[in-house]
Amino acid sequence: MSDHLKPETLALRTGIHRSQFNEHSEALYLTSSFVFDSAEQAAARFSGEESGNIYARFTNPTVTAFEERLAAMEGAETCVATATGMSAITACIMGLLSAGDHIVASQSLFGATVNLFNNILKKFNVETTFVSATDTQSWEAAIKPNTKMFFLETPSNPLTEISDIAALSEISRKIGAFLVIDNCFCTPILQKPLELGADIVIHSATKYLDGQGRVLGGAVLGKRDVMMDGGVYGFLRTAGPTLSAFNAWVILKGLETLKVRVDAHSKNALQMAHWLESHPKINRIFYPGLPSHPQFELAKRQQATGGGIVTFEVKGGKEAAWRVINETQLVSITANLGDVKTTLTHPATTTHGRISQEARDAAGITDGLLRIAVGLEAVEDIQADLARGLG
Numbered sequence: 001m002s003d004h005l006k007p008e009t010l011a012l013r014t015g016i017h018r019s020q021f022n023e024h025s026e027a028l029y030l031t032s033s034f035v036f037d038s039a040e041q042a043a044a045r046f047s048g049e050e051s052g053n054i055y056a057r058f059t060n061p062t063v064t065a066f067e068e069r070l071a072a073m074e075g076a077e078t079c080v081a082t083a084t085g086m087s088a089i090t091a092c093i094m095g096l097l098s099a100g101d102h103i104v105a106s107q108s109l110f111g112a113t114v115n116l117f118n119n120i121l122k123k124f125n126v127e128t129t130f131v132s133a134t135d136t137q138s139w140e141a142a143i144k145p146n147t148k149m150f151f152l153e154t155p156s157n158p159l160t161e162i163s164d165i166a167a168l169s170e171i172s173r174k175i176g177a178f179l180v181i182d183n184c185f186c187t188p189i190l191q192k193p194l195e196l197g198a199d200i201v202i203h204s205a206t207k208y209l210d211g212q213g214r215v216l217g218g219a220v221l222g223k224r225d226v227m228m229d230g231g232v233y234g235f236l237r238t239a240g241p242t243l244s245a246f247n248a249w250v251i252l253k254g255l256e257t258l259k260v261r262v263d264a265h266s267k268n269a270l271q272m273a274h275w276l277e278s279h280p281k282i283n284r285i286f287y288p289g290l291p292s293h294p295q296f297e298l299a300k301r302q303q304a305t306g307g308g309i310v311t312f313e314v315k316g317g318k319e320a321a322w323r324v325i326n327e328t329q330l331v332s333i334t335a336n337l338g339d340v341k342t343t344l345t346h347p348a349t350t351t352h353g354r355i356s357q358e359a360r361d362a363a364g365i366t367d368g369l370l371r372i373a374v375g376l377e378a379v380e381d382i383q384a385d386l387a388r389g390l391g
């Protein structure tokens with residue numbers, strides 16, 4: 001479909017392959033395998049002479065529909081869907097890197113990603129150097145002769161630090177390393193990393209793409225040669241962390257409302273951020289849509305809005321932060337994000353609880369910090385819910 005269409009249009013009008021019943025809403029193909037007309041056709045499918053479905057670990061029409069739709073929205077040549085966001089990251093690395101390769105990664109990454117790099121990839125002799133998300137020079141300084149990948153999230157979790165994707169792509173390009181962006185917080189509605197010079201986009205579809213906290217899913221997006229010949233898809237179809245057809249169908253339908261949801265999340269989050277910034281019990285606030293954010297100008301260039309996640313530090317440390325959580329009656333106390341229901345979490349004792357106090361202090365994850373993934377309830381109701389514990 002034509003390139004000039006906007007993401008919200010692509011979300012509704014791509015990836016559609018109607019069956020003989022001419023259904024309007026996309027069909028869900030719950031089948032693990034596909035039948036052939038003849039022995040000849042089976043042989044042609046397996047040899048690759050004829051394209052078509054064989055087995056759902058390789059392809060499934062519902063999964064393909066999701067892949068085509070998300071690829072169109074991100075402006076990517078190819079998308080491969082995965083069972084979870086973590087298996088998207090794993091497939092990307094297992095497909096593209098080899099033993100002896102080196103990764104430069106942001107030190108502000110999703111906890112499981114840090115564990116993957118530190119504890120699992122190390123066993124296969126893939127080493128990672130962690131650097132500041134915001135200090136572009138430190139990425140260049142960390143380069144080794146065997147550096148093959150830059151990996152980051154922007155905005156980061158939970159402090160919403162912004163990395164300069166275009167500047168980093170200039171550096172990674174010089175050494176022929178892949179620039180990989182986990183675009184979970186922004187989604188293609190707010191930020192298109194491939195247009196800014198990234199090579200690969202990762203998604204945890206579990207978050208905003210589904211948007212209603214129902215299923216797990218993930219995706220890796222990029223150029224056809226990188227994804228196919230480069231081995232990302234090869235890893236998936238062999239190792240098997242493919243997306244289930246049911247989950248693909250849920251997320252496919254989730255994409256249809258992504259634009260209106262993300263816009264509404266952003267609007268509510270900005271309103272929350274303004275309210276929190278002026279609240280006497282708040283020390284600091286981290287939201288890329290506020291002029292007080294240290295990378296406000298970069299965020300404005302790189303992403304359409306500040307997004308749906310607001311992080312703030314309450315006065316009085318852990319006790320005060322826990323009081324806010326425990327006094328809520330409406331918002332959900334959970335570490336998940338990207339849901340239409342507002343979620344509230346205390347990073348220091350949950351998502352970042354397993355790292356040392358020193359590492360937490362260095363990263364700025366203080367005991368008074370709370371992260372709110374602002375949902376689609378009325379902002380006044382969310383504010384009243386937090387105000388109770390803020391006192």
Ligand SMILES: *Cc1c(COP(=O)(O)O)cnc(C)c1O
Pocket residue numbers: 084085086087110112153157182184185204205206207216217218
């Ligand atoms: C949740 C998350 C992941 C992992 O996704 P799963 O679907 O839970 O495996 C990766 N990156 C970011 C930024 C996330 O928020």
